[in-house]
Amino acid sequence: xxxxxxxxxxxxxxxxxxxxxxxxxxxxxxxxxxxxxxxxxxxxxxxxxxxxxxxxxxxxxxxxxxxxxxxxxxxxxxxxxxxxxxxxxxxxxxxxxxxxxxxxxxxxxxxxxxxxxxxxxxxxxxxxxxxxxxxxxxxxxxxxxxxxxxxxxxxxxxxxxxxxxxxxxxxxxxxxxxxxxxxxxxxxxxxxxxxxxxxxxxxxxxxxxxxxxxxxxxxxxxxxxxxxxxxxxxxxxxxxxxxxxxxxxxxxxxxxxxxxxxxxxxxxxxxxxxxxxxxxxxxxxxxxxxxxxxxxxxxxxxxxxxxxxxxx
Numbered sequence: 001x002x003x004x005x006x007x008x009x010x011x012x013x014x015x016x017x018x019x020x021x022x023x024x025x026x027x028x029x030x031x032x033x034x035x036x037x038x039x040x041x042x043x044x045x046x047x048x049x050x051x052x053x054x055x056x057x058x059x060x061x062x063x064x065x066x067x068x069x070x071x072x073x074x075x076x077x078x079x080x081x082x083x084x085x086x087x088x089x090x091x092x093x094x095x096x097x098x099x100x101x102x103x104x105x106x107x108x109x110x111x112x113x114x115x116x117x118x119x120x121x122x123x124x125x126x127x128x129x130x131x132x133x134x135x136x137x138x139x140x141x142x143x144x145x146x147x148x149x150x151x152x153x154x155x156x157x158x159x160x161x162x163x164x165x166x167x168x169x170x171x172x173x174x175x176x177x178x179x180x181x182x183x184x185x186x187x188x189x190x191x192x193x194x195x196x197x198x199x200x201x202x203x204x205x206x207x208x209x210x211x212x213x214x215x216x217x218x219x220x221x222x223x224x225x226x227x228x229x230x231x232x233x234x235x236x237x238x239x240x241x242x243x244x245x246x247x248x249x250x251x252x253x254x255x256x257x258x259x260x261x262x263x264x265x266x267x268x269x270x271x272x273x274x275x276x277x278x279x280x281x282x283x284x285x286x287x288x289x290x291x292x293x294x295x296x297x298x299x300x301x302x303x304x305x306x307x308x309x310x311x312x
Contacts, residue, residue: 039208042189050194074100076172086181086293088235152182192258252281265299269306
């Protein structure tokens with residue numbers, strides 16, 4: 001009888017351990033950030049955001065607000081920084097919106113490139129009514145001593161979430177991958193290419209030299225820019241990130257690139273397709289958003305112009 005009781009107790013403990021594992025909160029996945037290469041002419045940024053549009057696009061994920069038995073919609077959105085944008089290594093500001101959060105509470109945490117939580121802070125969202133819709137903002141200062149992976153050029157994952165009062169489970173969350181910008185000092189020349197660009201096939205020794213030659217190739221064809229919008233972090237100096245909406249040909253086999261040059265507070269972006277002489281890239285066009293982290297800007301009266309279109 002005694003041995004039977006021991007076996008039953010062991011089975012109970014095992015089931016509790018399994019239950020604990022199944023209810024543990026999963027850490028958000030840290031997405032690979034853009035790669036940065038320092039060249040003698042400036043900075044080369046290799047990013048998937050420069051991939052031209054495809055004929056068959058993946059169906060975007062739709063995040064639906066969770067609803068509990070009370071009928072309340074729980075929602076969380078990080079509005080800044082933008083996905084895959086750059087933030088200052090020293091400090092930056094995260095903003096967002098929420099709805100239906102228990103006592104208006106949420107937690108913001110930052111994970112390094114290895115998925116380790118290096119910053120975590122609870123805060124209260126401001127709303128007209130408790131549990132209603134509102135906005136929140138948090139200034140984040142990272143302690144580089146906590147992780148050797150907190151340094152310029154490394155990716156971080158910003159995770160905002162709110163827990164249920166009933167069982168502690170996450171009822172609303174959002175996450176954004178950003179890059180600790182190596183552009184904390186102003187760069188007068190930044191060349192953006194896609195991560196599948198033919199230039200990436202070059203050896204490390206040839207990459208900067210060939211990129212420098214091709215950024216001003218005579219047959220480069222500028223794309224049609226529709227609008228330019230931007231945001232700046234609250235850090236000093238601010239990190240400026242822009243979204244360029246352009247009309248781009250679908251399935252163009254030639255690489256899409258962008259060249260940022262800066263003279264004082266005047267920032268110019270040339271967005272173009274790298275075309276061999278005599279070649280064209282015609283066909284169906286679609287409106288596409290391209291995100292470009294421009295880095296630090298010290299002039300408070302800066303302007304941004306992309307292919308002749310000024311930032312709104």
